Amino acid sequence: MPTPEQMVLGANRILVLCHTSPDGDGIGALAAMGHILRALGKQATLACADPVPREYRFMPGTDAIVQRPEGEFDLVISLDSSDLPRLGEAYDAAKLAHVPLLNIDHHITNLNFGTVNWVEPNSASTCQLVLRLADGLGVEITPEIATCLLSGIVMDTRGFTTPNTDLAALRAAERLVAAGANISDIARKLLVQRPFSMTKLWGDVLAQAHLEDGVVWASLPASLMAQSDASANGLSGLVAFLAGVEEARVAVLFRERNDGRVEVSLRSVPGVDVSGVALAMGGGGHPQAAGFTLAEPLADVEAKTLAAVRALLKGSGQADG
Ligand SMILES: [Mn+2]
Known part of the structure; x- marks a missing residue:
């Protein structure tokens, strides 16, 4: 070669x-x-x-x-x-x-x-x-x-x-x-820098965030995105911010795109490898940062992803968490 x-x-x-x-x-x-x-x-x-x-x-x-x-x-x-x-x-x-x-x-x-x-x-x-x-x-x-x-x-x-x-x-x-x-x-x-519109969008998404069993997650429906002139790309910092929640071992951000597909971003603390969850869903990434996209309704993608993450946290042992 x-x-x-x-x-x-x-x-x-x-x-x-x-x-x-x-x-x-x-x-x-x-x-x-x-x-x-x-x-x-x-x-x-x-x-x-x-x-x-x-x-x-x-x-x-x-x-x-x-x-x-x-x-x-x-x-x-x-x-x-x-x-x-x-x-x-x-x-x-x-x-x-x-x-x-x-x-x-x-x-x-x-x-x-x-x-x-x-x-x-x-x-x-x-x-x-x-x-x-x-x-x-x-x-x-x-x-x-x-x-x-x-x-x-x-x-x-x-x-x-x-x-x-x-x-x-x-x-x-x-x-x-x-x-x-x-x-x-x-x-x-x-x-560090982001447009004011993106800052406001973060606020809307964070107001709806959930924390349960060591998983923090939030969703961005296409309707919310449509009301804002914020670019989708500016959201990469949002999932990193969510991952800063100290009670969470995994952070998940769901983004519904205009074409109906849902992009899922996963972040985790060291010791929890989310790349396998992403790979199983057709995506990929790194142990502490991974993602995938599914052509399914937002609610279905949320349920499926959160079930996979909960299974992962059970499997990776709660002793250190
Ligand atoms: Mn890279």
């Missing part, structure tokens, strides 16, 4: 993709990879099936990200995506099935769908793997690349506060700051 570096060096027209409903790690890795490939003289097309959320557009190079890539490619690179369906319509299987695929990810639930799979569940972010790839390719880390990659690390560690924060993440961050990334500016843009 070729190494990831050999795959990149052997290709010329490269399509780089990240998952739908993108987060800061996916967008940061995608934009950084664009800079890295162009530094090598490669033709790079960057795509994500969903538009880049407003709060990630400060990362240099995100304006080049398209939703439906066109053209011929001799390599596809998938970033931060645990399975092929999560790439959404940006991955046209009819056209790309014969093109080699390099799968770079850090989700423990990754299905190893690539021609070559570079999956490191112990890495706090995909952006750290992209940094190592840039090193392996001899590409200099510019302030632009550093800003994109540090954004992914800050996002996936929520500002170095989550259990996946380790020495490797801190050392990568140190290098990226030295290379010109502004860490306080990145943290403010990704984790």
